[in-house]
Amino acid sequence: MLTLKGKSVFPGITIGPLALFHRNTISTAQRPIQDAEAEVARFQDARKVAIEQLKDLYEKALEKVGEEQAAVFEVHQMMLDDDDYIDSIEGQIRDEMLNAEAAVDRTAQQFAEMFRSMDDAYMQARAADVLDISRRVEQQLCGGPGVDFSKYDHVIIAADDLAPSETLQLDTDKILGFVTSAGSTNSHTAILARTLGIAAVVSTDTPLHTDVDGMMAIIDGLTGTVYINPDEETLQAMEAKQREEADRKRRLEEVRGAASETKDGRSVKIFANIGNPGNIPQVLDNDAEGIGLFRSEFLYLENSDYPTEDQQFEAYKKTAEALGGKTVVIRTLDIGADKQVDYFQLDKEENPAMGMRAIRICLTRPELFKTQLRALLRASAFGKIAIMFPMIISVDEVKQCKAILAGVRAELDAEGVAYDKDMEVGIMVETPAAAIMSDELAKEVDFFSIGSNDLTQYTLAIDRQQTKLDAFFDAHHPAVLRLIQQTVENGHKAGIWVGICGELGADLTLTEAFLRMGVDELSVSPPLVLPLREKVRSLDLRK
CATH class of the missing domain: 3.50.30.10 (Phosphohistidine domain)
Structure with missing residues (x-):
């Protein structure tokens, strides 16, 4: 064995x-060519076919896994359209009289090595992407069938x-x-x-x-x-374990429709995190009580230009209507860090996770922010929408956001446009600064949602995508848990509800601790809703 x-x-x-x-074997060996321009044309034809294939894959992914995960195939299309990538290949064909297969392979290896040498784990992972798109082009150049x-x-x-x-x-x-x-x-x-x-x-x-x-x-x-x-x-031990897992899945069905409540009557809301309206069926199929984190940036990632107010309005309206009156917490734009969009024309940063991202972009580009807020407010007339501002570090930022929101409300009032005047407005607590200042921040908002992924990253000073630091990374670090508890206590003192929408919310080893802290809501990936509810219902906080 x-x-x-x-x-x-x-x-x-x-x-x-x-x-x-x-x-299938692909030959990228160098061979002499006579006509460089004809070889460039071969490359361009293969590149265009590869892009069409990626468009088909995007549509297939959109249907199977939703917009957020399908976006990788849009990224691959953009990589094949990258000027540096194209210039490198064509330059080697023309300057060195290389055949297209060899030029693509050499460029792929050079770009992959460049990505691998970067400090950022997200960028290191892009090495696999550039090799993937290059193999697709090479496959077309060789004319052989795919897998x-x-x-x-x-x-x-x-x-x-x-x-x-x-x-x-x-x-x-x-x-x-x-x-x-x-x-x-x-x-x-x-x-x-x-x-x-x-x-x-x-x-x-x-x-x-x-x-x-x-x-x-x-x-x-x-x-x-x-x-x-x-x-x-x-084999026998694993077959038994497999049967236990099947039994566990059957037991999960027993909590479908049941209250998310401990044996001693402590209730908690169990919501779902989603990346786009395509994930709504998963939310409903898994019996989530609402949406605790709707990542609105998919609208920006899938567009070649800034999405219009009406585009955004339709997406938010569709989600609100589909939830039938259940709460939908929509996070405003969180572009930056590991989510880059070319048309934003953001400056290159040594550490984008700590740079121009999320609310910082919105406050420095208020017209962009207003467009999204108008769409959100208009959609709130069709369901229970709440707005959540990400990456907050100060009371002043919240006041600026609220002032812009008030201005948009005044515009809609003047136009006679309906919206929910009681719509809740909250913030994500995902920086140590926000957690420490949560007593003051709580006076300005209707709720907190703790983004445990970034809160952990920034508290421990460890990039959560840097796998080489796994030995040092501790999601249960006492400092992180203390910041969460402090945030919950300060939120409750001000009379607002507090949820968790990061990965820790789905950590069943922490569920009891979070309930004892007084967490009001846990928002997790849709497939984890029922396991979390089962865990909650098994607890007795009197013990």
Whole structure:
């Protein structure tokens, strides 16, 4: 038996035969050319076909996983349109008389190495993206067929790594799971696998070869362990664990429609986090009581220019109406950091997570901010919308936001446009500054939503996407928990409700602690709503 240890992407347990993932061979060897312009034309034709393929993949992803996850294929299209990328390839063809395949491959390796050498983990992960788009172009230049995904039927796929486009094309009704020697839990591939519900373990650091092809394998997504050719004892133990997981899923159905309340009567609202209206079916299917975090930046990420007021209004209105009177907390624009948009023309920053992002952009570009606020206010007439400002660090910022909002309200009043005059306005507490100043900030707003991901990152001074620092990262660090408790206490003293919308909200080992702190609402990824409700209902805070 071979036992591999990696990082779990999705907490499922699956058992089945192992199948090595085979990509068709692509030749990128250098060969002499006679006509550089004809070779440039070959490259351009292949690039255009690749872009059309990515557009098709985007539409497929939009249907299967929603806008937020589909956006990776828009990013890939933009990378293929990047002037530096194109100039590098065409320059090598013309200046060195390189064939297009070799020029694309050389440029891909150069760009990938550039990304790998960056300090930022998000940018390091882009190395896989540039290799993915380049392989797509090379495939077109070689004229060969792509990967035949239909032959992977009821198997566990083993690969060095899977590109996002490859993961999306896996038939989730047939694929049992996958294991990769490379990869990261922050990669687009991992995010897609989680969204699609594919049991997977990545980063095992152990390449697999033909000698294990066809062997029985087990993925334990609960522990990040892979067993290949398991002995009888291990197989029986994992089959029992698999049955326990199936029983657990059946038990979850018993809490569907039940109150999110402890045995001693302590209630908490369990909301869902979503990235776009395409995720609404998941919210409803998983019985969330509302939406605690609607990330509005998808409207900006999917556009080639600033979205209009009406575009935004339609998206917010659709969401509010679909929730049928349940609360929808919409976070205003949070572009910047790991979400860059070319047409914003933001300056390059050494540390974008601490630079021009979120509310800082809105306050320095008030017309942009007003457009979004107008759309939000208009949509509030069609459901229960609440507005939430991100990345707040001071009372003055909140007052500036409220002043701009008041001006927009006055404009709508003058135009006779209906909106919810009692709409709640809150802030995200995701900086230590906001947590420490929460007693003063609470006087200005109707609610707090604690963004635990950034709060942890900024409190510990550790980039949450920098996997090399995992040994130092502690999401349960006492400093983080103290800031959360302080925020809850200060919010309640001012008579406002306090929620958590970051990953800690879904951490079942902290649920009891959060309820004892007095947290009023927990907002999590839709598939985690029922497990969280089950946990809440199992607690008795009198003990």
